[in-house]
Amino acid sequence: MPEITLSPLPLNPLGDTxxxxxALGLGTVKLGRDKGVxxxxxxxxxxxxxxxxxxxRARAWGINLIDTAPAYGNSEERLGKLLRGQRDQWLICSKVGEEFAGGQSSFDFSAHHTRMSVERSLRRLHTEVLDMVLVHSNGDDERIVREEEVLDTLRKLKREGLIRAIGMSGKTVAGGLLxxxxxxxxxxxxxxxxxxEEAVLDYCCKNNKGVLVKKALASGHIAGEEGGDPVQASMDFVFAHPAVTSAIVGTINPVHLDHNCSCVLRALSRSNPTRT
Known part of the structure; x- marks a missing residue:
C-alpha cells in the first residue's frame, strides 16, 4: 500500500466537552457483524x-475517533485487542440500549441494563473510561428521552468518571432536538x-453541542447521479454545515478509506479553509 503523503485530517471541538x-471517524460494524446490515x-x-x-491506516490519516456498539457483533471485543497499547491515541464512542443476537435486535433502556452495558463495554474494550456513550435508539426517540431511565443513568455514570460525554444516536427530528x-x-x-434532521444540526450549532453524522454516504447507496464523484459530493454537502464535528464512515476497504479522507480534506478546504 502506498505511503500516505497528504495532510492529516483536522481536529474539531466536540461541542463544549x-x-x-x-473530521472523519471510523465506524466498526463491519469488524464484528455481517448479518442484518x-x-x-x-x-x-x-x-x-x-x-x-x-x-x-486510519490513524495515519489523523483519525482519532472509533465508533462501535454492543449491537455490532464482536466489534467491541476485537477493538479491545486491536487497540491494546494505543488507547491514548483514540477516542472511543460506544452505545447502549440495543442488543443484537440471533439475527434480531432487541432494546432495553432501563437503568439496570444501561449500567450493565457500559460496564461490559469497558471490560470488552479494556479501558477505564469511554469517551462517548450514545443511546442506540429504536426510533421512539422522544419517549426514550422523556420516560426511560437511560439518559439519567448515563449522567450518573458520567459523574462517576466512567464516561466523558453522553448523547443519543436518534432517528427523528423531534427526538434529536430533545x-x-x-x-x-x-x-x-x-x-x-x-x-x-438538519434542524437538529442548526440547534446544535447555536448551542455548542457536538454532532456526529451517520450514513453520510447513505450506507453506500449514494449513486453517481449525485455528481461525477458521489463521495466528494456527499462530503461537500455534509461539511458545508458548520455544526458537523465528524462524519462516521464504516469502510473496511483501505482504498475507500484513502478516498474518503481525501474527499473530506477537499470538502473542508471549500467550506471553510480555516478548518484544514
Missing amino acids: GMQVS KYPGSFTIPDDRQAADLIA AAQYSDVVMVTYNLRERG
Whole structure:
C-alpha cells in the first residue's frame, strides 16, 4: 500500500466537552457483524491482520475517533485487542440500549441494563473510561428521552468518571432536538438524500453541542447521479454545515478509506479553509 503523503485530517471541538475529534471517524460494524446490515453488497469481515492494518491506516490519516456498539457483533471485543497499547491515541464512542443476537435486535433502556452495558463495554474494550456513550435508539426517540431511565443513568455514570460525554444516536427530528437539550453530543443521519434532521444540526450549532453524522454516504447507496464523484459530493454537502464535528464512515476497504479522507480534506478546504 502506498505511503500516505497528504495532510492529516483536522481536529474539531466536540461541542463544549473539551475533546478534539477528527473530521472523519471510523465506524466498526463491519469488524464484528455481517448479518442484518443494510449495505448494498455483501462483505467479508476482515481478519485481525486486515483490521489492524485498517486501523493503522486510519490513524495515519489523523483519525482519532472509533465508533462501535454492543449491537455490532464482536466489534467491541476485537477493538479491545486491536487497540491494546494505543488507547491514548483514540477516542472511543460506544452505545447502549440495543442488543443484537440471533439475527434480531432487541432494546432495553432501563437503568439496570444501561449500567450493565457500559460496564461490559469497558471490560470488552479494556479501558477505564469511554469517551462517548450514545443511546442506540429504536426510533421512539422522544419517549426514550422523556420516560426511560437511560439518559439519567448515563449522567450518573458520567459523574462517576466512567464516561466523558453522553448523547443519543436518534432517528427523528423531534427526538434529536430533545436529546440535544440533555446531552453533550448527538448522532444524526445527514446526507444528500436524507436532509430531514438538519434542524437538529442548526440547534446544535447555536448551542455548542457536538454532532456526529451517520450514513453520510447513505450506507453506500449514494449513486453517481449525485455528481461525477458521489463521495466528494456527499462530503461537500455534509461539511458545508458548520455544526458537523465528524462524519462516521464504516469502510473496511483501505482504498475507500484513502478516498474518503481525501474527499473530506477537499470538502473542508471549500467550506471553510480555516478548518484544514
